[in-house]
Amino acid sequence: DGRPIVKYDGFWLPLFYFRPILSIQKYFKAKDSDIILTSFPKSGTTWLKALAFSIANRNIYTTIDQSPLLTRNPHTLVPFLEFDLYADHDNPDFQHLSDPRIFATHIPFKILPESIRESECKIIYLCRNPLDQFISHRHFLLENKFLKDAVPLELDEAFNMFCEGIHIFGPIWDHMLDYWNAHLKNPEKVLFIKYEDLKEDITFYVKMIAEFLGYSFSVEEEKQGLIEQISKLCSFENLKNLEVNKNEYTGGVLKNSSFFRKGEVGDWTNYLTPAMSERFKKIMESKLEGSGLFFKI
Numbered sequence: 001d002g003r004p005i006v007k008y009d010g011f012w013l014p015l016f017y018f019r020p021i022l023s024i025q026k027y028f029k030a031k032d033s034d035i036i037l038t039s040f041p042k043s044g045t046t047w048l049k050a051l052a053f054s055i056a057n058r059n060i061y062t063t064i065d066q067s068p069l070l071t072r073n074p075h076t077l078v079p080f081l082e083f084d085l086y087a088d089h090d091n092p093d094f095q096h097l098s099d100p101r102i103f104a105t106h107i108p109f110k111i112l113p114e115s116i117r118e119s120e121c122k123i124i125y126l127c128r129n130p131l132d133q134f135i136s137h138r139h140f141l142l143e144n145k146f147l148k149d150a151v152p153l154e155l156d157e158a159f160n161m162f163c164e165g166i167h168i169f170g171p172i173w174d175h176m177l178d179y180w181n182a183h184l185k186n187p188e189k190v191l192f193i194k195y196e197d198l199k200e201d202i203t204f205y206v207k208m209i210a211e212f213l214g215y216s217f218s219v220e221e222e223k224q225g226l227i228e229q230i231s232k233l234c235s236f237e238n239l240k241n242l243e244v245n246k247n248e249y250t251g252g253v254l255k256n257s258s259f260f261r262k263g264e265v266g267d268w269t270n271y272l273t274p275a276m277s278e279r280f281k282k283i284m285e286s287k288l289e290g291s292g293l294f295f296k297i
């Protein structure tokens with residue numbers, strides 16, 4: 001997007017989030033009850049925020065029509081550690097936040113503050129087919145001008161860099177592999193889910209996320225259809241069509257509508273040539289070899 005990125009501990013981090021990221025490492029103290037939503041940008045973070053918020057707070061907003069999601073963009077309900085909380089403060093005060101605190105971050109696993117990794121807090125990683133992520137990110141940059149005079153890279157050039165791992169919070173394969181391995185090592189601590197799987201069977205995953213977080217649905221709640229109601233509330237169609245997500249802005253610059261573009265699996269086929277996807281497929285195969293993680297390309 002025209003803003004400089006720097007390589008730190010093997011990952012390309014945006015230069016002006018460098019200080020916040022170092023502050024988080026130094027000051028952020030996770031509580032055992034915290035929920036940390038992690039993802040590579042444009043993997044469906046907004047969706048995961050809406051789902052986790054609805055699941056963990058359902059004792060407060062007991063009916064769907066009380067949900068703050070109806071009037072607030074998910075990003076104002078679940079802040080990003082690096083973009084929202086530490087961007088302007090070295091050590092923000094979280095005293096006023098009630099449990100469970102839910103935070104999101106795009107920071108790679110090994111760069112997370114120690115207390116997140118060492119405490120009992122739960123981490124959910126949402127992963128998406130990198131080619132869909134790449135196309136989604138491109139549209140996001142074209143929709144929101146981060147720098148006034150920035151000229152977006154041509155598709156070919158941006159794709160070349162993506163293939164070389166040069167991308168905000170990239171390389172994408174290392175980002176996902178580190179969380180994948182953390183999940184394999186400690187599945188109680190790190191839940192690893194794929195955007196494509198959520199699209200396929202959202203009610204199954206709403207139930208699974210709730211169980212993972214220690215917020216299982218009671219038989220009574222299941223009978224009342226709460227899982228289906230939450231799934232529907234957080235669906236792309238529902239969120240996209242809410243007034244708040246049509247015309248308003250988050251943080252003064254980001255169009256809320258830009259977080260709800262198409263919400264589909266496989267949109268990359270409309271933009272990338274077979275040669276491009278073949279090239280990426282080979283890269284992914286070699287990077288993910290033996291890991292047990294795979295994508296349909």
Ligand code: A3P
Nearest residue numbers: 042043044045046047136235236260261262263
């Ligand atoms: P597309 O650009 O492919 O449509 P993030 O939230 O990490 O910024 O990712 C944004 C992507 O997730 C966008 O993808 C967006 O449309 C999609 N998305 C947002 N909310 C969604 C939802 N409730 N269900 C499915 N996809 C959603």
